[in-house]
Amino acid sequence: MDGSTLAIEGLTKTFGERKAVDEVSFHVRPGEIFGFLGPNGSGKTTTIRMALDIIRPDSGTVSLFGSRPRLMTLREVGYLPEEAGLPPKARVLDTVRYLARLKGLSREAAEARANELLEAVGLYEHRLKKVDALSQGMKQMAQFVVAIAHRPRLLILDEPFSGLDPLNVKLMKGMLLEHQQAGATIMFSTHIMADVEEMCERIALISDGRLLLFNDLAEIRRERGVKSVQVQAAGIPDELADQRRRELPGGVVEYEMGDELTPERIFASYAASGIQVDRFERVLPSLTDIFIEEVSRARKVA
Amino acid sequence: MRGRSRETWIIFSEELRTHMRSRWYLISTLVVVLILVLAVFLVPALVGDGEAPGGVGGLESGLERMGYVDETQEFSGVLREAGLRESEDRAEGLEVLAAGEIDWLYVLPDDYMSSGRIEQYGAFAGRFPSNPAGEGAVRALLTQGMLADQVDPEITARVLAPADYESYRVAKDGTVSELPPTAEAVGGLLVPMIFAVLLGLGLSVGAGSLVQSVSEEKASRLVEVVVTSASPLSIMAGKLLALTAVGLAQAAVWIVATALTVPMMLGRIPGIGGFTVSAELWLIIIGCFITGYFLITALAILVGAIAPSTREAASLGGWVSLVGFVPIWFAGFIIAVPEGALSRVLSYIPFTAPSGILVRIAGGGDMAAWQIVLALVGVAVMGFIVLWISTRVFRAAILMRGQSFTSRNLWTALRRAD
Numbered sequence: 001m002d003g004s005t006l007a008i009e010g011l012t013k014t015f016g017e018r019k020a021v022d023e024v025s026f027h028v029r030p031g032e033i034f035g036f037l038g039p040n041g042s043g044k045t046t047t048i049r050m051a052l053d054i055i056r057p058d059s060g061t062v063s064l065f066g067s068r069p070r071l072m073t074l075r076e077v078g079y080l081p082e083e084a085g086l087p088p089k090a091r092v093l094d095t096v097r098y099l100a101r102l103k104g105l106s107r108e109a110a111e112a113r114a115n116e117l118l119e120a121v122g123l124y125e126h127r128l129k130k131v132d133a134l135s136q137g138m139k140q141m142a143q144f145v146v147a148i149a150h151r152p153r154l155l156i157l158d159e160p161f162s163g164l165d166p167l168n169v170k171l172m173k174g175m176l177l178e179h180q181q182a183g184a185t186i187m188f189s190t191h192i193m194a195d196v197e198e199m200c201e202r203i204a205l206i207s208d209g210r211l212l213l214f215n216d217l218a219e220i221r222r223e224r225g226v227k228s229v230q231v232q233a234a235g236i237p238d239e240l241a242d243q244r245r246r247e248l249p250g251g252v253v254e255y256e257m258g259d260e261l262t263p264e265r266i267f268a269s270y271a272a273s274g275i276q277v278d279r280f281e282r283v284l285p286s287l288t289d290i291f292i293e294e295v296s297r298a299r300k301v302a
Numbered sequence: 303m304r305g306r307s308r309e310t311w312i313i314f315s316e317e318l319r320t321h322m323r324s325r326w327y328l329i330s331t332l333v334v335v336l337i338l339v340l341a342v343f344l345v346p347a348l349v350g351d352g353e354a355p356g357g358v359g360g361l362e363s364g365l366e367r368m369g370y371v372d373e374t375q376e377f378s379g380v381l382r383e384a385g386l387r388e389s390e391d392r393a394e395g396l397e398v399l400a401a402g403e404i405d406w407l408y409v410l411p412d413d414y415m416s417s418g419r420i421e422q423y424g425a426f427a428g429r430f431p432s433n434p435a436g437e438g439a440v441r442a443l444l445t446q447g448m449l450a451d452q453v454d455p456e457i458t459a460r461v462l463a464p465a466d467y468e469s470y471r472v473a474k475d476g477t478v479s480e481l482p483p484t485a486e487a488v489g490g491l492l493v494p495m496i497f498a499v500l501l502g503l504g505l506s507v508g509a510g511s512l513v514q515s516v517s518e519e520k521a522s523r524l525v526e527v528v529v530t531s532a533s534p535l536s537i538m539a540g541k542l543l544a545l546t547a548v549g550l551a552q553a554a555v556w557i558v559a560t561a562l563t564v565p566m567m568l569g570r571i572p573g574i575g576g577f578t579v580s581a582e583l584w585l586i587i588i589g590c591f592i593t594g595y596f597l598i599t600a601l602a603i604l605v606g607a608i609a610p611s612t613r614e615a616a617s618l619g620g621w622v623s624l625v626g627f628v629p630i631w632f633a634g635f636i637i638a639v640p641e642g643a644l645s646r647v648l649s650y651i652p653f654t655a656p657s658g659i660l661v662r663i664a665g666g667g668d669m670a671a672w673q674i675v676l677a678l679v680g681v682a683v684m685g686f687i688v689l690w691i692s693t694r695v696f697r698a699a700i701l702m703r704g705q706s707f708t709s710r711n712l713w714t715a716l717r718r719a720d
Contacts, residue, residue, distance in 0.1 A: 079530055
């Protein structure tokens with residue numbers, strides 16, 4: 001799509017008899033944080049590799065900054081692979097500096113940037129250690145430093161938060177937001193829905209290589225409709241006494257939506273009963289609910 | 303610096319730094335230097351005592367450690383004068399031997415003149431006695447004793463040393479030339495041979511680990527980051543140049559160590575004396591090392607790129623390590639017949655030429671300068687061809703991620719690997 005940072009059209013990749021990616025299309029807009037979701041083995045990494053021209057699709061096209069991925073444009077991309085892939089026997093600082101130089105930074109700039117970022121992620125004291133002396137989380141943070149060292153216009157992160165403790169997750173999310181504010185576009189893959197709900201404006205969901213959803217996250221949730229209504233009130237109207245409901249802490253009652261039960265009907269029942277209502281909230285489905293529902297439906301169909 | 307040359311330079315400097323710091327690299331470099339230094343002292347000690355041979359039968363010292371019993375009463379004079387210890391009879395001689403005052407006892411029985419039989423007693427190790435110097439000395443002394451006062455002393459001297467050969471080389475055109483002095487001949491054999499072995503050793507030390515490292519890198523996630531930053535040609539060229547430079551730096555240390563130690567070692571060996579290595583030979587050695595490292599490194603990178611897994615890479619790496627050693631296995635044949643078909647083939651096939659040329663020169667092979675240059679240019683050209691192929695294979699192998707390693711998949715990937 002015109003103006004997209006990354007546009008993927010009809011991407012298909014077959015490994016032997018298995019279609020790892022099947023006619024997948026989506027695009028990532030400049031400056032957004034885009035979530036690329038899917039269960040394990042759904043084709044996320046294969047799609048990312050094709051987007052970065054690491055492997056080639058059997059059919060379909062990839063457009064990066066408006067043209068086919070080439071080295072010149074790929075240098076504007078920061079990439080964090082699914083598994084940390086730093087050379088185990090090399091020193092952390094040397095590795096960051098080396099890969100930053102390959103992305104176009106001068107020796108001096110790479111050195112300064114590496115030190116600055118290692119300090120920022122708490123690895124400065126470990127900068128002279130060999131990579132294999134780091135913990136799994138530290139390796140992931142070092143790999144993240146490699147991905148952002150050259151201030152890329154597009155960051156593609158494959159499962160960036162895996163193996164990180166909550167502090168490092170928070171730190172990485174903060175740094176990602178800083179990059180976004182500085183104008184970078186960010187796309188990350190994950191199967192942890194909370195991260196996506198917190199960070200992303202739009203998402204694509206794939207399962208078994210097929211695209212199931214691609215839209216604004218808020219829109220997707222709206223499209224699903226109201227999942228339930230939570231009411232904090234002094235009692236329950238007689239009219240709703242037979243309806244399916246759940247008692248939540250704090251005197252909150254949650255009504256599940258059905259064919260006949262709508263938020264409007266619940267609201268009207270409470271209004272008619274004269275019961276004092278302290279809170280009335282329409283609950284949209286969580287991304288986890290949508291994920292499970294969509295993936296399960298797709299697998300049933302398959 | 304722009305584009306590919308910048309990428310190549312960055313990869314070159316990174317690979318160079320990494321390999322120069324490798325513990326194995328430092329150890330293998332220094333071990334050879336240590337062996338050469340030890341050889342300066344050990345080889346002359348093993349070959350001889352550092353003095354020119356002389357005296358009876360080439361054995362001057364050591365005669366006092368030999369004893370005799372002369373039942374014929376014909377040779378006591380000459381044997382005693384030569385310094386051998388005399389015993390009255392066999393029993394006394396054996397007592398002296400058992401007491402460790404002598405190492406060897408020779409008994410000339412009274413029928414010696416008719417039988418030629420001499421009894422030799424000694425505490426030798428192994429199945430058979432090994433005392434050629436002692437036996438030669440006794441033989442010479444007996445000859446001297448038998449001829450004394452019978453013939454002219456000059457004839458005695460000729461009987462003892464009837465021929466001292468002086469050889470000349472006759473070329474195809476009939477030109478006669480003298481052979482080089484012993485030092486030069488030994489040096490001419492030894493120096494290229496030592497460097498052929500060092501080249502084979504250097505290549506085998508580097509190639510095996512290189513195959514595995516390329517294979518591991520190809521399989522790792524790091525390569526995904528690197529291929530989005532540099533072209534496969536830059537990656538391969540950077541690696542190739544760095545590893546060639548690393549190998550040559552190692553070779554340079556060995557060459558300097560050899561240049562310093564081998565003349566010292568030969569100078570301490572009796573009858574050889576000092577010698578110098580010609581500038582032409584140095585040029586050939588350096589040419590063989592540069593092209594040899596370039597080609598074998600390229601080959602190792604290719605094999606590393608083509609190996610389906612790091613496990614296969616380990617076994618394939620062993621085969622690459624052997625390539626540089628092939629001419630050394632056949633060194634006996636090449637040195638014996640330096641102009642034979644095997645010598646010619648091994649000195650022209652690019653993969654064996656660098657060490658093949660050195661072994662052939664060691665054998666006194668007659669390779670003209672243009673032939674050597676042609677062979678080494680062939681090695682360099684083959685290096686570039688292998689580099690180009692390995693670049694394509696490396697890219698194809700990355701394109702094949704997630705796919706099984708079949709010839710069909712490989713062919714498809716090779717076609718797409720631009």
